[in-house]
Amino acid sequence: METTSTRTDSCAAPPHPHRRPEGQDSYTISEVVAFTGLTAHTLRWYERIGLMPHIDRSHTGQRRYSNRDLDWLDLVGKLRLTGMPVADMVRYAELVREGDHTFGERFELLETTRRDVLARIAELQDTLAVLDRKISFYADAGRLYEQDKMGKTANTGNTEKVEKAG
Amino acid sequence: METTSTRTDSCAAPPHPHRRPEGQDSYTISEVVAFTGLTAHTLRWYERIGLMPHIDRSHTGQRRYSNRDLDWLDLVGKLRLTGMPVADMVRYAELVREGDHTFGERFELLETTRRDVLARIAELQDTLAVLDRKISFYADAGRLYEQDKMGKTANTGNTEKVEKAG
DNA sequence: CGCTTGCTTGGAGCGCACTCCAAGGTCATA
DNA sequence: TATGACCTTGGAGTGCGCTCCAAGCAAGCG
CATH class of the missing domain: 1.10.1660.10 (Multidrug-efflux Transporter Regulator; Chain: A; Domain 2)
Incomplete structure (x- = not known):
């Protein structure tokens, strides 16, 4: 059952530089x-x-x-x-x-996780859109506010919008 | 300072169907x-x-x-x-x-958050790649295991790899 | 009127994922 | 061989984000 094969599993990620070769792999x-x-x-x-x-x-x-x-x-x-x-x-x-008889269940757990991750990415991209909108809004509003401070405009209406937006 | 403008802020998201018009917007x-x-x-x-x-x-x-x-x-x-x-x-x-004098700080907070979100998406996509690799591995391994059970092959070496992979 | 349903408050409790502690054994170096 | 860094264990503690509780007020209904 157990082997001491010297090659890493084909399913493994790219090798890590700090690792010692199989057989001497004993880390504190x-x-x-x-x-x-x-x-x-x-x-x-x-x-x-x-x-x-x-x-x-x-x-x-x-x-x-x-x-x-x-x-x-x-x-x-x-x-x-x-x-x-x-x-x-x-x-x-x-x-x-x-052991091996749980392959199916493991597969399903990973698939479920995969779907969760995809959903999470979609959520984050949605959030990113909101963030981008707010950021560009603040970029504009901040610029207007600086102009206000310098007396170049006399507009409070533009900055009021931001309080509403949060 | 406060207005009772009837229009939604240009920074707001698409309208929600359940909402009542401004002026009657009072929800328990x-x-x-x-x-x-x-x-x-x-x-x-x-x-x-x-x-x-x-x-x-x-x-x-x-x-x-x-x-x-x-x-x-x-x-x-x-x-x-x-x-x-x-x-x-x-x-x-x-x-x-x-108030308005915190525009800059708000902007920076949002920018930082935006960067965090981008990093998070990248992490998740990285994880997705790992997940996909494992899933296809289990799909293959599970198929081989089913064949083993049915006596069509006599191979334990292939399924052993999975224990190593987790 | 009584009953139910919904709302109020401050404060206590909970589940998760760690995080730390006390008391003691081990290891490397001078 | 002595010093100090590192390791062991079971169990207790922490911080976060809720979640719930008890006691009480208010509104609608038969």
Whole structure:
């Protein structure tokens, strides 16, 4: 079942420069902190709640992360960016641990997430349009306001509009 | 300062069908709940923390929201979608209350938000790429797994890859 | 009139995702 | 071998954004 293949999975992202080759891939928690930007607290917490597999330990019980663990943390990071709740990520982690018969369920979870991400992008683009409209409005209004201050116009009507717009 | 102009601000979004014309725009909290999807609790809380202007009251002290209040809630909803912290939205609301001399600061806040939104969209598109890769991988792997179950192939190497990928 | 429904308030409580603490064991370097 | 940085654990605490509660007022209806 388990192999020690030296090649990275075809599904993996582009390689990271700081990684050691397979076989010597044993990182302390502080190294993982440096790679991921997560805190050590968070890494331990992820493990406690089942979002990580049980991490290898040194002979004295200290955590030693593998390249595969870093791959998993990359994925978790991406899913976190989508706003997926941690509980859902834990669910996905459980499916992975349960083995091959959960392919279908994993597929559906990813598809649902994909749809969520697309919807989120659309929302953000919508928001962007509103923002752009307001920004150009303020650019104009600000210019008018500066003119007002310099006495070049005597117009309060234009600036009043902004209070209405917020 | 305050006008009762009957036209909507040029900066406003397309009109909403449920709105009453200016002058008769007086909505109860439960109407606003129906329009916005927010809870009455949240609407009152927004007011308490200064994210809303002080809302008009009926002679018995009940809230009466105006079209302008609804416009503001629309904007708040958009900003909320960007992930902007409530505290920052409160800051923006304060700037609006403070008057015309805060144009510049409002402009910068919106610009910063705009950049955040663009970055967020880029992140999500990056995540989408990862998701798409995994989804097509699972689509393939799932098909192979079904074939395995039906005895059409005798391959465990292909499905093993998935455990590695997660 | 009583009943229901809707609204008011200040303040307390909740769920999430961390974040930190205390007490102690381990490791690298001088 | 001693010093100090780093690691371990279970459990408690924090900040955010709501969410709810209790007690009470007001309006409409049979």
